[in-house]
Amino acid sequence: MSFYTSISGLKNAQTDLNVISQNIANAETTGFKRSRTEFADIVAGSAFTNPRNIQGIGSTVQSITQNFAIGPIEQTGSALDLAISGDGFFQMKNGATGDALFTRNGSFTLDDQGFVTDGSNNRLQIFAIGDDPATATPVDAQIPATNAAGFEFAGVVVGEDGVVSATYADGTTDKIGQVGLATFLSPTGLKQVGSSNWEVSGLSGAPTFGYPNEGAYGGLISGALELSNVDIAEELVNLITAQRYFQANAKAIDTATQISQTIIQLRS
Known part of the structure; x- marks a missing residue:
């Protein structure tokens, strides 16, 4: 379960990086409007599931929203x-x-x-x-x-x-x-x-x-x-945040892999 949860985070982080890269690439494009990625969590449960025990199963891209604020x-x-x-x-x-x-x-x-x-x-x-x-x-x-x-x-x-x-x-x-x-x-x-x-x-x-x-x-x-309404300083901060988001999900997969290997070795 943890693998698929973290993989969804990796995919979302990649989408976020792509959107931020698009913004930075068009920082000098006349009339360009920046976009931002919005995420939503995914949960699953039935009528017989105790609501106190429901676990999330990852995240998804809810929308890529354009910002139509006036540029310089x-x-x-x-x-x-x-x-x-x-x-x-x-x-x-x-x-x-x-x-x-x-x-x-x-x-x-x-x-x-x-x-x-x-x-x-x-x-x-x-x-x-x-x-x-x-x-x-x-x-x-x-x-x-x-x-x-x-x-x-x-x-x-x-x-x-x-x-x-x-x-x-x-x-x-x-x-x-x-x-x-x-x-x-x-x-x-x-x-x-x-x-x-x-x-x-x-x-x-x-x-x-x-x-x-x-x-x-x-x-x-x-x-x-x-001109473009992209703020380079803001986008660079967002880029760092997205990179850490990607790294954290990759680390979660690595940790889950190590735990799985430990369990396999114990059973052998």
């Missing part, structure tokens, strides 16, 4: 670098499948067609000026290369309220649309898909949309990025 904000100076100063996610459209993605990584650029994209060619979704984000359907953010008068694109500005404005060589400004933000009833239920992106799952619930600086939605900071 770094100024970059690029107008299309956007950081969210509160709650909310940018909605993106997968460039290959068209599926909806959600991210806190606001490192955006323009592609050769004027679409606002991330490093994986996913397109930022925005709403038309005046649309109700609760009912309207977002569209790809695209900045025309020329305005109605034929003058070339000169620059872009994103306001705290999410309004995307493009300026042209003749000095005119056109409002392209407004960035909406998504929130979830249970963001820890979002499914990680890599590149600081998440997808909706049955645990997260459906997204609710609103504009920056309205209600529970945070404002936008143009020319800045939200």
Whole structure:
């Protein structure tokens, strides 16, 4: 019994080490959110078992929970670098499948067609000026290369309220649309898909949309990025704790082995 109990502890310690390693590896990943491993004990007994004599039979990983605390904000100076100063996610459209993605990584650029994209060619979704984000359907953010008068694109500005404005060589400004933000009833239920992106799952619930600086939605900071919320010092302490957890379970197996060998030698 003690072997299997300690083996479950070893497996859990390995999972904890893997999660901590993932956090440390992404300490410099823009928009990354750290995770933590939560454990639960396992007990077994029947209706005829004396509750005072029930023994535990090990532990299990209950969940790997994401922490969506806001990370440090770094100024970059690029107008299309956007950081969210509160709650909310940018909605993106997968460039290959068209599926909806959600991210806190606001490192955006323009592609050769004027679409606002991330490093994986996913397109930022925005709403038309005046649309109700609760009912309207977002569209790809695209900045025309020329305005109605034929003058070339000169620059872009994103306001705290999410309004995307493009300026042209003749000095005119056109409002392209407004960035909406998504929130979830249970963001820890979002499914990680890599590149600081998440997808909706049955645990997260459906997204609710609103504009920056309205209600529970945070404002936008143009020319800045939200960095990873990983605290290296905290993770190193957690790493040491997980290592000791692993060593303690390994020692318990070693002790049980020695006891078994002693009993075998006595019987022989």
